[in-house]
Amino acid sequence: MLTIRRRGKNGNFYIRGSVALGDKRIEVKEFSSGSCNADAASHLMAEYETRLRNQLMFGPAALVAEGVNADAFNSYLSKAKPPGASDILRIGKLNAHIGEMSIREPKQAWDQFRRTYLTGHDPAGQDRYRAVFQAAVNVHHELHNLAPIKIKGIPFVNQRVRFLSKVDRDRLIASYTPHVQPIITMLAFQGPRVQTALQIQWGVNGVDISREAIRLNHSKNAVTQSVPMHQRVKAVLLPIWKAQGEPTRGHVFLNRFGKPYQDTRVAPIPGGNPLKRQHATACTRAVIEDFTVHDWRHHWASHCVMAGIDLITIMHMGGWKSLRMVQRYATVGVDHMRESINKLS
Template sequence: MLSIRTRGKKGIYYIRGSVSLGDKHIEVQEFSLRTTDRDAAAHLMAEHETKLRHQLMFGPAALVAQGTIADAFDSYLSKAKPPCASDILRIGKLNGIIGDFSLREPKQAWEHFRRAYLTGHDPGGQDRYRSVFQAAINVHYDLHDLPPLRIKAIPFNNERVRFLSKEDRDRLIAAYSPHIQPIIIMLAFQGPRIQTALQIQWGVDGIDMKERSIRLNHSKNAVIKSVPMHPRLFDVLRPIWEKRGRPTKGHVFLNRFGKPYSDTRKSKIPGGNPIKNQHATACKRAGIEDFTVHDWRHHWASHCVMAGIDLITIMNMGGWKSLRMVQRYSSVSVDHMRESINKLS
């Protein structure tokens, strides 16, 4: 049975005790009802006891179902490792539209959000909202020992594969401003995402010149891999490292003002590319069309395939989370083999 009592000079009511149903029971540690009104306290205690009996009868799912989607967002934002800034913004938008919806039917809440807000968004953007919504629900479910929720991914065409010939590659690299060229060489010969490259540091947790290795923090997928440094990247970084006194910390790449590039992943408006304008100018100079900064990543993976590197190794070096995400490059191998076989006479 639950008991009620007052504590402190203000006479605030507290309850404690246990609730039983058959051979099941729940111990209730003492907690405040935050009221000095006895009738209100009695009502709150009865309401709490009803919820606990409902939980004993129907299991943890019954307790969760009494909550709202906002409760799941609270659990998600309170976890030990908080989400990235862009996901926090997405949570804010989700909470504003469906936070008051019951946890009893999360899929229906998601569909309402899609209709209310995501109409007109590209499929990839929609899927990022789906992913963070599902993650929030599952963090909350895990706290209550419930099986995870699965919401079908938004289908979208992510099969773009654009790469340059070696001649076009070198011509484009030469067209960049001198302070940008080392960044591009890293993109072309190591394949990181642009912000992974721009935020990399000197030392064993980044560019290790002594070991000729790179530890790439692919924060999008929370993957950190140490990979060998390509000789061409080593050759371009070595004079920079020597000129700065062989540092073991600090940003490797600096802008034309000698300052680190801003990390747009942490900005209030996620995304953005600090070298977008320089890239556009370089492409114009080199006569290269339909080639984005991110396409350097496609270029690197495609040339890895053409060099005979297997997809699992490419996945690990490039920081992709699953083999499915690199399977698009397998067609490059087929085209490359066809080109090679056609050279036979």
């Protein structure tokens, strides 16, 4: 059992002893109650003993249950591979609104956050906050050998599918400035996200000219995928590789100042996408409307479907984690077949 005794010139009470439950025991080294009032010290000792008995009875779950969501956020930010800049910003918003709420009821905390902050946000944006919050709680649970939780996803329809004809594709690529054209060629024929392309390196972990393969680090979904290099991509990368001295490391793509592009996934920059301005100018030159830089990814996936590539293969090559994210392109295949069948006479 725990005991208290007065010590020191200030007359503070100190607590020490042990707490036992069955054959389990926790030894408590002497510590100060911080009070010279006997009733206050006794109350603190009783609370501390109850906490230790719960720990003996329920294990790590008892300690976690006493924590708050801020503890989970700290665990998430301190993991070996920290999240990207955008998710760090989301953690900040979550912490500001529900950081002090008990971690034992994450679903109630999530509902509170949706009511106080996410009103008016589009469903896809809300679901990203949900995924980050769930990940943070589960990282914390894993550290304490507890079962993961699952918060029901927010259904949303992300059906934008925008692609160009081959003629428009080539006209638009030719409308970019020369140092940007190789980047866009990779987007059009390999389908990576923009920052995945901008940060790609030479060598076996990136662009491997000798093997005609590209290893794409789809960091948004923590997926690294090696895919065959399209011949159009090889045709624009080979001269760059030779001009740089056939390197085995370093960035493939450099900006007009000869420097690597800043990784906005790590540190956001004013204006966002570093290709946004060049893309807008190229679209104006090529007379292409309603086509974003990210739409090159839709363009690639759509043309993969029209070429007869199955959705599972597209999912793996494009670095999507679930088939649900690529099912939107199935309708492209149906429309393409309808156009083809109507050509019969």
